[in-house]
Amino acid sequence: MLELNNCSVIFNEGSTLEKKALDGLSVHIKPGEFVTILGSNGAGKSTFFNVISGKAPLKNGKIILDGQDITSQKPHQRSKIIGRLYQDPSQGTAPHLTVEENLALANSGNRGKLSFAIRKQEREKFRDLLKELDMGLEERMGTPIGLLSGGQRQSIALMMAVLNPPKLMLLDEHTAALDPKTAKKVLELTNKYIRSEKITALMITHNMRDALENGDRLLIFQDGKITHDFSGEEKKRLQLKDLIEYYDV
Amino acid sequence: MSTAIILRAIQLGLVFAVLSLGEYITVGIMDNPDLTVDGSFVTGGAVCAMMTIAGFPNLGLFAAFIAGILCGCVTAFLQTKMKIQPLLAGILTMTGLYSVNLRIMNGSPNVTLHASGMSDHTILSNDATRLYVLLAIVIALILAMYLFFKTSIGLMLRATGDNEEMVSSSSINVDNMKFLGLGLSNGLVALSGALLVQFQNFADVTGGTGMLVLGLAGIIIGEAILRPKGIGMGLIAAALGAVLYRLLYTFALQLGFAATDMNLVSSVLVAVTISIPYLQKLAKKRKSEHA
Numbered sequence: 001m002l003e004l005n006n007c008s009v010i011f012n013e014g015s016t017l018e019k020k021a022l023d024g025l026s027v028h029i030k031p032g033e034f035v036t037i038l039g040s041n042g043a044g045k046s047t048f049f050n051v052i053s054g055k056a057p058l059k060n061g062k063i064i065l066d067g068q069d070i071t072s073q074k075p076h077q078r079s080k081i082i083g084r085l086y087q088d089p090s091q092g093t094a095p096h097l098t099v100e101e102n103l104a105l106a107n108s109g110n111r112g113k114l115s116f117a118i119r120k121q122e123r124e125k126f127r128d129l130l131k132e133l134d135m136g137l138e139e140r141m142g143t144p145i146g147l148l149s150g151g152q153r154q155s156i157a158l159m160m161a162v163l164n165p166p167k168l169m170l171l172d173e174h175t176a177a178l179d180p181k182t183a184k185k186v187l188e189l190t191n192k193y194i195r196s197e198k199i200t201a202l203m204i205t206h207n208m209r210d211a212l213e214n215g216d217r218l219l220i221f222q223d224g225k226i227t228h229d230f231s232g233e234e235k236k237r238l239q240l241k242d243l244i245e246y247y248d249v
Numbered sequence: 250m251s252t253a254i255i256l257r258a259i260q261l262g263l264v265f266a267v268l269s270l271g272e273y274i275t276v277g278i279m280d281n282p283d284l285t286v287d288g289s290f291v292t293g294g295a296v297c298a299m300m301t302i303a304g305f306p307n308l309g310l311f312a313a314f315i316a317g318i319l320c321g322c323v324t325a326f327l328q329t330k331m332k333i334q335p336l337l338a339g340i341l342t343m344t345g346l347y348s349v350n351l352r353i354m355n356g357s358p359n360v361t362l363h364a365s366g367m368s369d370h371t372i373l374s375n376d377a378t379r380l381y382v383l384l385a386i387v388i389a390l391i392l393a394m395y396l397f398f399k400t401s402i403g404l405m406l407r408a409t410g411d412n413e414e415m416v417s418s419s420s421i422n423v424d425n426m427k428f429l430g431l432g433l434s435n436g437l438v439a440l441s442g443a444l445l446v447q448f449q450n451f452a453d454v455t456g457g458t459g460m461l462v463l464g465l466a467g468i469i470i471g472e473a474i475l476r477p478k479g480i481g482m483g484l485i486a487a488a489l490g491a492v493l494y495r496l497l498y499t500f501a502l503q504l505g506f507a508a509t510d511m512n513l514v515s516s517v518l519v520a521v522t523i524s525i526p527y528l529q530k531l532a533k534k535r536k537s538e539h540a
Contacts, residue, residue: 053418080420094411097404105408108401109420117401 001200002029002052002168007061009047009224021047023224025061029202029217034194036211037204039221040247045204048221049170052202054078066167083166083199085157085174092157095146099137099156100126102145106160129159133189151182155189162193169194171203175210187214208243220247250503256380258499262492263383264444268460269467269491270390270484271317271437276468277483278398279410279430284339284461286438288346289320291457293439295353295360298452302365307372310443317439320346321431328431329424343457350454362450371447383444390437391484398480406430407480438464459512466515467491469522 009022022044029035039045050056052063054075063071070078085092093102103126104117111117123141130138133155137148145153154174161169171190175183191214194201205211211218217231218238228246230238268290275283293313300309320342327338354360362368373379397403409416409426417423438460446452471490477483502508 055418075418076420076422079418084418091412091414094408094415096411097408101404101407104401105404105419108404111401113402114400116396116399117404118399 001031001033001066003027003062003064004051005062005064007051007063008059009044009051009056010059013059020224021056022051022061025225027219027226027229029200032198032200033217034191034201034215035203035217035219036215037202037219037221038206038208038211038243038247039204043221043247044224045221046172047224049084049172049202049204052078052168053082053084053170081167082170083161083164083168084170085154085161085172087173087176089150089153089157089177090146092160093145093153096144098142099130099145099148100141102156103129103160103163106163109164129163130156133159149182151178151186154178154182154186158186158189158193162197165197165199167200169199169201171201173204173206176206190214208240212238212240212243222247250500254499254503255496258496259492260380260383261445261448261499262495263380263387263488264441264448265463265467265495266387266488266491267390267444268438268441268464269471269487270387270394271434271441272461272464273468273484273487274394274406274430274434274437276465277487278407278480279427279434281335281410281427281430282339282461282465283321283324283431283434284336285320285324285342285346285431285435286339286461286464287457287459288343288350289317289435289439289457290442290460291350291452291454292320292346292353293317293442294446294452294456295350295454296439297443298360298362298446299353299355301362301367301371301447302360304365304367306367306370306447310372310440310447313443314436314440317442318432318436320439321433321435322428324435325424325428325431329427347454354452354454358454360452362447368450373444373447379448386444387488391481391488394484395481402429459515462512462515462519463494464491465519466494469519470494473522 004025004027007022007025008020011017011019011021025044025048037045047056051058054073058071062069066081094105097105100118100123104122107122108117126141127138130141135152135155137152137156145156175186178186187210193199203215216235217229218235219226220228272286275281293316296316297309297313300306300312324338324342327333327341328335333341351358368374372382398407405416405421406426406429409421409423409430413423416426442457445456467490468487469490470493471486471488474493475482475486475489477486498511501511501514506514
């Protein structure tokens with residue numbers, strides 16, 4: 001599904017501030033796999049995501065997604081098959097557009113460019129989707145999304161990704177800015193949609209418990225490399241206290 | 250003020266309503282004020298003047314719109330493909346357009362429609378229908394823009410102005426959206442310039458100075474009065490504000506203000522209106538500190 005071969009990213013090359021953000025990293029992610037990622041700050045987790053989505057240029061290496069070499073593709077070309085959720089809920093939605101307009105934006109791939117983005121049909125589809133969130137948002141479809149809470153916005157951002165199911169989903173600490181109860185809810189929804197739509201997903205988190213309890217595989221990053229890789233039974237047997245030894249918190 | 254003067258002010262206001270509608274796309278929707286305006290406004294006028302003299306007044310309006318789109322695309326090209334800062338990109342296009350506009354007008358700084366006899370054959374020639382023609386144009390534009398912003402591509406354009414970061418990580422091409430927005434905006438600006446030429450029957454190569462601020466003044470006054478929430482009301486407010494501003498402008502002239510001082514008046518008005526929210530916040534803070 002996703003294959004990175006010997007990928008390196010170097011910041012401030014040639015200066016005293018030179019830093020290898022990714023250091024010859026190679027990894028292979030299987031279709032439908034849900035991978036959680038742990039690592040201290042500066043370990044290269046976000047650079048890993050930026051390289052996959054095309055926002056950080058590679059010094060060398062190769063990225064193959066779904067059998068296709070995407071190394072030289074621009075971000076907007078890749079985003080047809082890659083979805084991404086950020087830590088800051090305001091990054092994933094357009095604040096002055098209403099709830100239904102944001103959803104319509106995600107849905108626009110299914111509509112002609114000059115046809116109306118929201119007809120009765122779309123409105124009903126969105127209403128049904130929002131009902132699944134169980135947040136009462138189906139009654140607030142005309143509200144500018146900037147007036148909603150972070151958890152509500154993040155849930156809608158997730159929904160927007162699902163409207164156009166990506167082949168690969170990048171979750172960049174997408175529950176870190178939410179209160180524990182909302183975070184749990186959003187994570188439940190994440191699991192539900194990833195499984196039902198059979199999306200391959202990578203999730204960065206600083207919450208070790210979340211990393212253990214979710215997904216089929218766990219990667220630990222350090223100094224631009226993957227230092228540990230647990231999957232299957234090995235991951236299931238993993239305990240919180242084991243993890244602490246594997247990386248500096 | 251006589252009714253004839255008021256009527257003329259309203260008509261002229263409607264001409265500038267088209268300018269404000271054009272600027273609404275860059276200022277209100279894309280959050281990217283565009284200085285191309287002072288150049289493309291004249292380009293529209295120049296193209297329309299030459300076409301009208303050649304005997305094609307209506308085609309001239311359409312050609313002006315297209316010429317404006319091209320001006321906007323030049324700025325978009327500089328912004329996106331050459332990575333030049335938005336303000337500088339606009340200034341570069343505007344400055345370059347001054348020479349282009351003179352070329353279009355065969356090197357003369359002003360061109361009159363009277364000499365060709367075509368001044369009686371434009372859609373604005375008839376005193377009795379002029380107001381209705383302008384009103385119809387402005388209403389049709391508001392309606393067309395409203396519908397456009399409800400389409401998928403219109404929504405993409407609005408999202409680009411609202412959260413470029415999000416759009417750049419979606420499958421929407423941000424660069425294309427900038428071409429679209431700046432193109433349409435300057436197309437309307439040029440159409441406004443073209444209507445002004447047919448309204449006053451002459452084109453002037455220096456006529457673009459202050460047009461960006463003038464259009465902005467219309468948008469700001471409309472927003473202050475109507476406090477629009479949605480996109481439809483935003484468009485109506487921009488057009489209405491432009492007409493109101495022209496009425497105020499005319500009133501000030503009647504009071505004895507020199508016409509040459511009016512650019513200063515426009516600038517002060519826009520500067521003060523934009524800084525009011527900040528000054529209010531400052532005053533509130535002072536008050537709470539004293540309490």
